[in-house]
Amino acid sequence: MSNAVRIHHFAKSGHAHRALVFAKLAGIAHEAIPVDLGAGAHKSPEFLAMNPNGQVPVLEDGDVIVSDSNAILVYLARTYAPDWIPSTAIGEANVQLWLTLAAGEIAFGTCAARLITVFGAPLEPEFAAAVATKAMQKLEQGLVGRDWLVGDRPTIADVATYSYTAHAPEGNVSLAPYPNVRSWLDRFEALPGFEAMPTTAVGLLAEKGE
Template sequence: MSNAIRIHRHPLSGHSHRVQLLANLAGISHELVHVDLMQGAHKKEPFTRLNPFGQVPVIEDGDIVVSDSNAILVYLARKYAPSWLPQNAVAEAEVQKFLSIAAGEIAYGPAAARLITVFGASLDPEFCATVSATVLGKLEAHLDGREWLVGSTPTIADIAIYSYTAHAPEGNISLDAYPNVRALLARIEALSGFVPMAATPIGLAA
């Protein structure tokens, strides 16, 4: 494992899961390093030497340190799994669009709704539900007649939206009205090397 990428993560973090998922699907050698978020390990040394912003995930690839889950996805795809990031400028721009959606509407919708129910976060559930309905509706429409978000094969766009969308029901965000979205999630789950994110007990203290 000496040449393996070290993924500093927490098993209940969807941002962490998307990095682990790509590594598994692409066959990238890696080891998981647990960061105890519940004890605040991400806000103090030695972790803050890796990421002064105090957030997981972070990867170490030899002397290289990369933080932010979407940035890590791009890095890993560029260096180790080029088939997961199109080289065509238009297709790559499309992938970047969905990375922005993952960091924006999905983060403020399904991911935030899950923070309320699972971790007791003080957020507005109605706002989260509204944002969730908007972004899931957009994804549903985009996926009409498509198997993947961009092109004819899975990309890091699909990985970026997977974790928090798949776990949206934990935040009381139903996926029943979005068959195309559910079909995409099922296709991702059917890929060789898929690894699920840990299920989270409702009411877990932050």
């Protein structure tokens, strides 16, 4: 896989899953390189040389290094999968709105709630739950009468918002009130090349369809 991009990841990180699932959906040749967070590999000098923040994912493409999951999505789309990002200014602006949601309410809401329940993160559960509700409400409204968040086909907006939404029940965030979101998750998971992020509790993801 000498011509493949390299994606440094942790299997149960939704941020890392964004990068990996996009590479699979878009048919981008890639090598997935696990990072042992438990052993502190993300704080090693070698890893910090790629990303001083010590976080996954990190993308290597030859001499190019990109960190931050949303930045990786933009880079991969622009370089290898232009169909996944609109060519018009307004289309790209609309994608950016959802990337902002992914980095904002989803990160501090559904992601944080999952960090608390799954990894024991010392965060505030009530605050995470409230922010998660706002994020899910925005997704639900954004999908009214639409199959995808921007335009008539999936884009990196859908990729950026998918992983932590699908795994929201792991953080005790119910998807039952959001029928548009649940239908969208089903469409996303039916895309050719889709590969799920590992679950951390049996049966939790089934809730999104019930």
